Amino acid sequence: MDYMILINSDETMSAPAPGTPGFDEMMGAWMAYNQKLIEGGHWIAAANLQPTATATTVRLAAGAAPIVTDGPYAETKEQLGGFYLVSAADLDEALALATSMPIPHAAVEVRPVAFRPDAA
Amino acid sequence: MPPDDAQAGTEASARTVAREVVDAAVTRVAREGSGRVIALLAHRFGDVDLADEAVHEALITALEVWPAQGVPEKPAAWLFSVARNGAIDRMRRSASARRRILAAAPELHARGFVTPDPALAFDEDTDAGEEQDMIVDPGSVHDEHLRLVLLCCHPALDRDTQVALTLRLVGGLSTPEIAAAFLIPETTLAQRIVRAKRKIRDARIPLSLPADIDERIEAVLTVLYLIFNEAYLSRGTADAVVRVDLAAEAIRVTRVVQSLLPDAAEVQGLLALELFQHSRTWARTDAHGDLVLLEEQDRSSWDRAQIESANEIVAAALVRMDPGPFQVQALIAAHHANARTAAETDWPGIARLYGQLEAMTGSPIVSLNRAVAVAMADGPRAGLDLIDGLDRRDVSGGSPRLGDYHLLHAARGELLLRADEPAAAVLAFERACALARNPAEKRHLERRLREARTR
Numbered sequence: 001m002d003y004m005i006l007i008n009s010d011e012t013m014s015a016p017a018p019g020t021p022g023f024d025e026m027m028g029a030w031m032a033y034n035q036k037l038i039e040g041g042h043w044i045a046a047a048n049l050q051p052t053a054t055a056t057t058v059r060l061a062a063g064a065a066p067i068v069t070d071g072p073y074a075e076t077k078e079q080l081g082g083f084y085l086v087s088a089a090d091l092d093e094a095l096a097l098a099t100s101m102p103i104p105h106a107a108v109e110v111r112p113v114a115f116r117p118d119a120a
Numbered sequence: 121m122p123p124d125d126a127q128a129g130t131e132a133s134a135r136t137v138a139r140e141v142v143d144a145a146v147t148r149v150a151r152e153g154s155g156r157v158i159a160l161l162a163h164r165f166g167d168v169d170l171a172d173e174a175v176h177e178a179l180i181t182a183l184e185v186w187p188a189q190g191v192p193e194k195p196a197a198w199l200f201s202v203a204r205n206g207a208i209d210r211m212r213r214s215a216s217a218r219r220r221i222l223a224a225a226p227e228l229h230a231r232g233f234v235t236p237d238p239a240l241a242f243d244e245d246t247d248a249g250e251e252q253d254m255i256v257d258p259g260s261v262h263d264e265h266l267r268l269v270l271l272c273c274h275p276a277l278d279r280d281t282q283v284a285l286t287l288r289l290v291g292g293l294s295t296p297e298i299a300a301a302f303l304i305p306e307t308t309l310a311q312r313i314v315r316a317k318r319k320i321r322d323a324r325i326p327l328s329l330p331a332d333i334d335e336r337i338e339a340v341l342t343v344l345y346l347i348f349n350e351a352y353l354s355r356g357t358a359d360a361v362v363r364v365d366l367a368a369e370a371i372r373v374t375r376v377v378q379s380l381l382p383d384a385a386e387v388q389g390l391l392a393l394e395l396f397q398h399s400r401t402w403a404r405t406d407a408h409g410d411l412v413l414l415e416e417q418d419r420s421s422w423d424r425a426q427i428e429s430a431n432e433i434v435a436a437a438l439v440r441m442d443p444g445p446f447q448v449q450a451l452i453a454a455h456h457a458n459a460r461t462a463a464e465t466d467w468p469g470i471a472r473l474y475g476q477l478e479a480m481t482g483s484p485i486v487s488l489n490r491a492v493a494v495a496m497a498d499g500p501r502a503g504l505d506l507i508d509g510l511d512r513r514d515v516s517g518g519s520p521r522l523g524d525y526h527l528l529h530a531a532r533g534e535l536l537l538r539a540d541e542p543a544a545a546v547l548a549f550e551r552a553c554a555l556a557r558n559p560a561e562k563r564h565l566e567r568r569l570r571e572a573r574t575r
Contacts, residue, residue: 001324090326091276112323 002044002087002113003094008078009106011051029102037086042097044085052079078107085113136187145191146182151369153196154179154292155376156261157203159268162327165207168271169317172289174207175199181206266380267327273339274325281316282343284309291373301366302350337381341390341446344374348394367398388437389446395430396453399423411564415462427457448477467496484510484522492531500539507532526555530565533572542575 016022037043052072059067072079088094091110098108154175161171178199192198272285283302287293295313299306319325330336351366374391381387403417434450452473459465474490477483487510495503511523522528533548549569556562 090324090328092326092328092330095276096331110323114322 001090001094002085002116002119003091004111004113005084005086005094005098005101006080006109006111007082007084007101007103007106008109009081009103010077011079011081013105026102033100033102036100037084037097042086042088044087046082046084048082049080051081081106137190139187142183142186142191145186145195146179149182149195149199150179150292150294151372152292153199155268155290156265157196157200158289159264160200160261161203161207162268163264164204165211166327168268168289168320168327170207170210171203172317174203174210176294177206178203262380264327265376267329269340269377269380270330270333270336271320271325271327273336273343274330275336275339276323276325277316277319279343279346281312282339283346284312285316286340286343286373287347287369288313290376291369293369301369337384337387340377341386344370344377345390345394345446347373348397367394367401370394371398383440385437385440385442386444386446388433388440389444389448389450392430392434392437392450393446393453395426395433396450396457399426399430399457405560409560410567411560414456415465419460422457430454430457445477445480448473448480452477465496467493471497485525485527488522488525488528488531492535495535495538500535504532504535504539507535524555526552526557526561526565528552529555530568533568537572537575542572545572545575 016026034043034046037046055070055072057069057071057073059069061067084097086094086097088097091112094110098110101108158168158171158175161174162168165171181202182195182199186192269286269290272289273282277285284298287298287301288295293301295310296306299309302309348367348370351370371391371394374387374394378384378387378391399422400414400417401423403419403421404412406412430450431454434447434454437447437450452470455466455470455473471490471493474486474493478486478490488507491503491506491510493503494506507528510528529548529552533545533552536542536545536548546569549565549572553562553565553569556565
């Protein structure tokens, strides 16, 4: 079964800057995490997003012209910053993957995938 | 109603099993057998909802056919085989519907728009005889039953849902029974259960033993104690403080869990605590339904058999040398239950236990109870000093503040009366009355307020 793991975190929290030992440590932890997903046969896809300052929202309403606005669709303290799409045996396995993510503070939402048009 | 129904009813009652006998037998098998049957079928078919629906349908069938056929010799085995056949019928229907869809639109399946259904792979040829025998022997479905209990308290389900599922799937209570016990509309509860079963299926919450089983057992204990407390002292709108049936059901489900986790000291602690508290059911309220304080209760009306049983269980728990908050609470309850008179109560011992509990839980409500015990042991001033420190402290996890907790002000009022400060006691009782929500508690506090005013 496939699960979408949505990583929501506070964008204003500072992360280690490139070139610092803290940065290398953080990247190393993420590489190891990705490697674990690949070796465990869980990996489908993943992405890290640019901050919400770069977001543009398009509101669609049947019968009306689309409205394009600057910013994310909702202003919340924690914003979607990235995702993993994984394959797991059941929710417990997916939750274990989410729990072991190397991120200090985040609200990580785990949702089962209903279907993927690209996967038969 | 069909026109000949009344006539058929008279005929039936003349030569068949009486309605009340059948109702009692069906309730009994629902309570004592359905949990194991659901566990076994859920395990077998990998589908909790299917198992639950099939068992409830089988119980309805029992109500229909037992009056004429008689109550079977082994009701649980009957329930298993009827529910199993019902589940197979449902899977067949679902499989053939699925095949029709696939035949009509195979490209949908190829593109993943139709997910594979376990019904398609279902093989019904397995012999059910062996499993029927297992149902009759309570010990043999142990593992499946435990997995079902743990599933009901999975952290991916919210607390209210855990409570509802535990009562329905483990306790064998019907949706209307649970709704009535918790004073919530039946439709609300039914929706909660439907949503939960849908989430279990669609998010694939597994019927497996969790990696951290201790954490899950803690959730089970919390759910069981919530159920018991709901029965013991309702904050709802019903005028009766004690709802005997739910308390008895909570104890029964706790016993089931205890039999599934025989080595868990805290489960024994909880069971003992529930029995100690339940032993005082009839002494806790007077003829008008008003609360009677522990020290004023008629101790001869306490249920000695329950107290003895609780004493044995708590002793067995302590031998395991694995202390926890429920065991400490059971020990505190044991001190009260085993004191022949209120004056004989070992308050210094109780105060020490509350100190241990405070260290374990960090709960300010426990601190409040400790303050009262200290007052009983060392005098009202010692207790009042502790309560004054608590008034401004927040309950952990945010609101509500303990300063808004009616029992803090009630306790302060009692201690101020003992310290011979009636004017301050009146203020404390006024505050407590304003904050109390349970009608019987409110009446009690209003009575104490009037008494304080005349001092």
